Structures are given as structure tokens and as C-alpha cells.
Amino acid sequence: MKNILARAAGVAGLLMAFSAGVMSAQQPGPVIRFEESAAAMGVTFRHETGAAGELVMQETMGSGLSLLDYDGDGDLDIYFMNSSPMPGWKGEGKPANVLYANNGDGSFTDVTAKAGVGDTGYGQGSTVGDYDNDGDPDLYVMNHGPNILYRNNNDGTFTDVTAEAGVGDPGWSSSGVFFDADADGDLDLFVVNYCDSSPENNKWCGRKGKEWRAYCTPQVYTMTADRFYRNGGDGRFTDATLEAGIVDRTGKGLGVVSFDYDHDGDIDLHVANDSTPNQLWRNDGTGHFREVGLLVGIAYSEDGRSEAGMGTDAGDYDGDGLQDLLVANLDYETNSVLRNMGGTFLHMGYTSGIGALSLGRVGFGLNWLDADNDGNLDVFVANGHIIQNIKMYNDTLSYAQTNQLFLNQVDLTFKEVGETSGFALPNVARGSAVGDLNGDGLLDIVVSRNGGPAGIYMNRSRGLGHWLRLRLRGTRSNRDGYGSLLALKAGGRVQTREVRVTRSYQSSSEATVHFGLGGAEKVDGLTVTWLSGLEESFEVPGVDRVLTLVEGKGRKLAEKNALRRGGPAKGRAPIDSGG
């Protein structure tokens, strides 16, 4: 393995030259600023835990949210998950999930009732995917209890099709992901399940004395297996967990991200498990999997310990064309930055500067995002402790904690700027999602908070670079192009992105692919490799705009064998990362 510092030096040199150009064109320099705007935008959602004093684990673990354009009007709407009352709850009303429609003028309207998505189950996570390829996003809702699939009727309403689709997993599901495991053109579904804690088998944890009681850890409960549903293409799914080789007897899963870790053209899965080793399910190209986490270096911490994996995301932060991983962990564990070295991973927690700054926090949601449009992926972490009385146990910890924003310094390190960029107020955050809510070309961040109001951090930064946002429309591949690989050349360098929405914790971000371009005023090349195997280039007429790329409408570069079920996997074209 080459010395990564030497590799980094090459990348850094290129990018520093690039950044210098950006800076000179944008004096006096960018100002990174996010503003908490939920209330001002009419988003009054408040998560209820439903807690009644017995400290049942599920109360403290939720919840998540999804960004989706449910009504097809071109802007992002928000779906928040909510809990339901525990026995003896003293609250009023009945908590339910809430859907907010984006009015396109900076405000949102609660359309839950009209849309028919106000599930009152004990909500945890949600994810989005057009499973029936009819051109609108469908919603999968994960509960402590039966999950729900809402099919979008393309008229502003949804229908609960769980029973006919066969995806009503009854356990404690935390996160789930739609992805095309076998590249047959429709989206399959992987659901991450946690453990068997429930009000009925709740245990007493904490130190002696009632005031010391605390939520239990997953170690005192039994894991419940994850589930893989294969899409039959007719509106029905088949539980193909074992057939697909997903034999999971250990994982207490909370987060999941689908990505092509080994660059072989099919989509693999990374599952973040709590207190048990994380897993990497390697796809053989036919929708069959083998767990390789230990061998590739993602199963344990740097010193070989199982950590409390919560949220996870994948993205190419070092510009080498390979997807790197983030994993949020508990306090006294570092959040993991796992650099993809070509199919194996290197722990970069301390090296990146993120590790040491996560020791005093409990991370849940986290996202790669280009917050400052400089073309480099930055990191957002949504923090908040699990235990309300944590200060009794440790006087340096707190229940409410500040979220963090780490800016990529282009030398494999990050600089934390949260305090000065709008994340100074402590909260008990869980899920997080990223998208451009107001269409200004800057990525905004939405968080859900346990037992608290939702947060919308609008990106009000000034002096940032150019951008390009891309929507994919699959014709042979799945409709939204999930799993496609984009390579964009601009300003003398190449950036790569994979299309995915499920990332972070219990949450789903926008499907639109966002590229920050820094000072580059034109795009020199854009290629898309679809899961169908088609690789094509697209002309980009200019920057600072949103484009829709339709499969088959570009200039064909190559036609690789599609990853048909039972057929051999073929690799994608090597990425020209040399600029």
C-alpha cells in the first residue's frame, strides 16, 4: 500500500491550487453560516417520546426524518417520524408522523391528514424510494412494531400497501434502505433491526438508587435479525434474507448505507451495529451477499472493539474516486472516519481531527455534505446523549449537546466550525438529512430531536462557490438512478458521487446529487454510470443550475454487462481521478 500521506499530498496539491483560485475570485472569502429556521418556516413538529417513567429503550433512540418531493413540484418536502404513548403516558393527544409540504416560498404546510401518512405506530426511521418505478417517491416507515409501506398515488396522497407488498417487518426496525441489489431495474429493500427490548421485557439499569436509573444498553437484550426483501417488480416483495446470504446472528443494527465499496459496479451494504461488530455485506453482483467487515477493517474500532454504531454515511472525501465511510458512535468512542484504501479501510478518526472532538459527545446522525460548495465533502454530526441524567454519572458530559460541522481542509483533516457557524445551541438530536430546501444552491440540514422540536438549519453562507445539482431519471435502471455513479470534471479535478438517499441515522436525504464547484465556472465533463451498465456522458450547459439526466439520452461511452441476477458482475470503468 502506498503511503497515504504521499497520495494525499498529490490530491492536496491539486486541490490547494484549485482552492487558491476560488479564494482569489471571491475576496474577502466565504462566510459559513447556518440559521435555525424551523419555526419561521412553519415547521412546528415536536417529537414526543411517549415516555411514562419506565425508561424503555425505544424512547431514547428515535427518531428520523426523510426529505422527498412527494408532490412532484420540484421542491423538498419533509416527513418526520414520531413515537406513540407508552403505558401510563400522561401526555395529550396521540403522537403521529407528520408530512410537511414545501410551499416554495420558504414556508411549509402540514399535509399529513390529506396525504394519509400520519402513522401512529412507535416510529423510528423512514426511507424513500420509487419501488414501483412510476415516477413518484414512495415511503417506507420503520417502527418498534410493524413497518409500513406507503405507495405514492401521484395525487398528493399515499396508500398503505404493506400487506400486499409483504414488507411489514414486526420487530424493532431502525433504518432501512431501498437499493437495487440485483440491478434488475427495481428497488429492493434492506431493513435494519435492533434488539428485542420492549415495555414487556424492560429491565432496570443504572446504579442503585432510583434517581440513578438510566436507559439500558443493547447488551442486555437479544439481537433481532435484519431483513432483505427482494422486489418482484409486481408490487410485491419476497423475504429473501437467507436466500441472499444475509445470515445475521449478531448485529444489533441502527444505521445502514448502501454503496459500492469495492468499485465493482454493484451495491454493497454497510450496517452500523450497536455494541456488536459493524458489518459490510459484499454483493457478488447478483444480489447475494457475504459479510466481509472484519477482513476489510470496518467491523471494529481501531483497537479492535465493538462500538455503538448509530448513523453511517458513505462519500468520497479525499477525491480518490472511492467511497469512504463515516460512523457515529457513543461518547468515549470516536466517531469513525474510514478511508477506503481500495477495498479495505483505514481508521482515520484521530488523523482526521474528528475523532478527538467526538469523545465527549454521542453521535447519532451524520452526513457527508459539501457545506461550502468548494468541491470537498464536509461532515455534519447530530449529537445528543441517550441518558437524561448523564451528568450525575460524569460531570463533563451533558444530555443536550451541540451539533458539529467539520470543514474539509483538503489534507485529510477537518476543522470544526459548528460553534461559529450556527450550531452553538445544545440539543438532543437523532436523525439528520441534507438537501437544498429553498433552491438557492446551498445545502441545508434538517434534524429531528428526541423529545423536542425539529431543527431546520438553513444555509445562509455568503461568498461560496458555484454549484451544479443533478436529478437522475433511470429508464432501464431504477427510476431515480439510485446507485448510479457520477464523475464530474471541473476546475482541473474530478469529483465522484453515488446516488443514495438513505444515510445518517434513521433518515433519508434528497435524491438530487449536489456538486460544489468552487471557482469553476464551467464543467469540463460529466459521466454517469447507471446500474444498468450504461455509461454515458452529458453536456453541461452551465453552472449554478439544476439539470435532469435521463438514462439513454447522453452520449454513450460504454455498455457494460448489466448486473443480471445470476450473471457475472462487471466492473465500472476506472475513474480518471487525475484531473
Add this chain to the structure above:
Amino acid sequence: MPPREMLGLFLVLAVLGCGSPSRQDEQRPAEATPVPVVPSADADPDIEPALPALVSSGDALSDGVSLLRRGQVQEAIDLLEKAREEHPSDPAIAFYLGRAFNTDTKLARAEEAYRAALAIEPGMAEAWLRLSAIYVEQGRLAEALECLRSLGRERGRGPNLDYQEGFVLSKMGRFPEAMAMLQSSLKARPSPDAWYIYGVTAQRAGDDDQAVGAFQRALSLDPSYADAWFNLGNALSRQGRTKEAEDALRRFADLNVAKEEAASLASNLRVLRRGAEMDLQDGNLDRVEAQIGEAEAIDPGQPWVERLRGELLLAQGQREACLEHLRRSEALNARDPGEQMALARAFRMAGDPEVAKRHRHEAERLLKDGAGGMP
């Protein structure tokens, strides 16, 4: 800090009743609890044994330390705080107050107390090391490094201090400096831990060739070094030496899995015991029964299971049956003074004060011998 290395001092802290958040209590195996405690200064020939003598302020100090050793942390804190008010210029009192807060995971207050001790006696090596450990634990690496450098200025350098500095510099990403420090330490005193951290540092710097060599050196000194097998496996995997990597990772798994499983079972038993005791207090007898049953399924040979079954029967009015289970518990001969105290209480409640007295004495004897902590 390699968790293995922390184990020794962690066990000491456990005996002292080290408090940590319940999530860590229940979830993390003891050796994985990330309390980055630096080795005692007296392990370093260049730094004289530095624990303050228990003399200067007489009984209050020795009583406080004694309470701390018994696991009566809050009582120790109360006593030592009072002693500190009376003897504000005594560094030993400030130091042991810091230890007490440290044990109680009141790290901010521990920091303040260690700082106070060092303001009076800047040469107190143990205080510098423990302060440094607190900072490492919180990710305050620059402050940790400064503590170690202050110690070096006060007391001179040695292989242990070089190792500590190398460890912190590595976490800070200052790889060349870290490797120089570790080399210095290794030259004076080769140890598996220093080789291991050297390997981790080389790995972080992207030099897998050096990392593999260092992990192999660590393993040549200690073939049971699980962390080193783990990192050797990962480094070999990155080098494409898959077969060797698999062998190393298999060794890691063999060493690690049983340990994690044992820790998990122990954690479960602790939770069940605590839950059953709380439910017994609250009169939730069905839940007590359920938790006892669950514990028996995990490990039927637990003295506390028999004792709690006895207490449950007593709560149900079955005194004779209760005594039978208490005697079974007695026969299992718990080495935990806390359990002996609980047994004493149970016999007293069951109307047998003589046997209760015997168990109280046994608890005190065990405490004197340094076993376990108070309930």
C-alpha cells in the same frame, strides 16, 4: 491507550468503585471501557514512586483513602473535602480528592483537584499523569501533552514518559514526533505496548510496511496481544496479503470473541441482579422471579441468585424456604464483600442475627484484604 494496558489500573479503579455512566457499566467490557489511564509513574525508573505519603494531615487523609479503597467514594469525597478546607496547602489531600472525584467520574472536579495539588507540589508525577489521562479521555490532547511535558521538566524523562508522549502525539496526528518518542522509549525499554502504538502510528501515517513490522514485534513479545493481531490483520489486508490477514484476524477473533461474550454475560447478570433488587424493594415480586429465572439460565451458580430467591420467598411469607436458599447462597461462599453484606442483611431480616453477624465480619475481612467494593 491500548485497552489491555489500561486493564491493570482499571481493575484498581474498579476495586475503588470506579463510577462510570451506566451505559458503559452495562455495555462495555471492563477492559474496553475507554478510560485512558496512564501507567503509574513508579513503573518508570526515571520517575520515582510518586504517590503522596499518607502522613501530612494525619487521620483525615488516611481515613479518606481507606474509604476510597472500600468503594465508599462519596464518603471519601466528603471527608477529603473537609480535610482540604482544614489543610489547604497539603498536596496529598488535594491529590487524593482528585482520585476520589476521578473514581466517581466527576472529571471536571478531579481536574481541579489535581491542578490544586500540582500548584502546591509541581513534582507530583502521579498527579500529572492522571491529569493527562483525564484530558486524553476528553480528547483534550494538547493539554494532555502539556501535562506530560511539565512532568518531564519537573522530574526528568524516561522510557515511560516517552511512550506516553508518543501515544498522545500519535492521536494528535503528529506522526514523525510520535514515532521519534516511541523509538526513544523502545530503545531504552522494548515493550509490546510501545511496539503496538508504534505500529498504530505508522499505520495512521500510511506506512503499512512499518506497521506490520511493529505489530509483529509486539506479538513476538506477547503472542496473546489481541489488539496487535487485529491491527496486523488489517494492515496485511490493505497490503493484499489476504491469507496472512485472515490468519491474523482469526487469532484476534479467537482471543477477542470469548472475552466480549464473557463481558456481555457479566453485564447481563449485573443488570438482572440490580433489577431484581430494585423490584424487590418496590414489591414487584413477579418481576423479581422473572429476573432470577433469567439469571439462572445464564449462570445458575451465582450466590446472589440464591440469596435473592430467599429474599423473595421471605417477602411471600415463606421463612423456612427463605432460610434454605440463604444457606445455599452461603455455601457458594461469595468473595464479594458487597454480597456478604447483602447476605447479612437477608439473614437479619429472616430472623437469624447470629449468622447475619458472621457475614458482616466476613464482608469486613474481605474488604480489609482488598476484595471487591461495597454495595
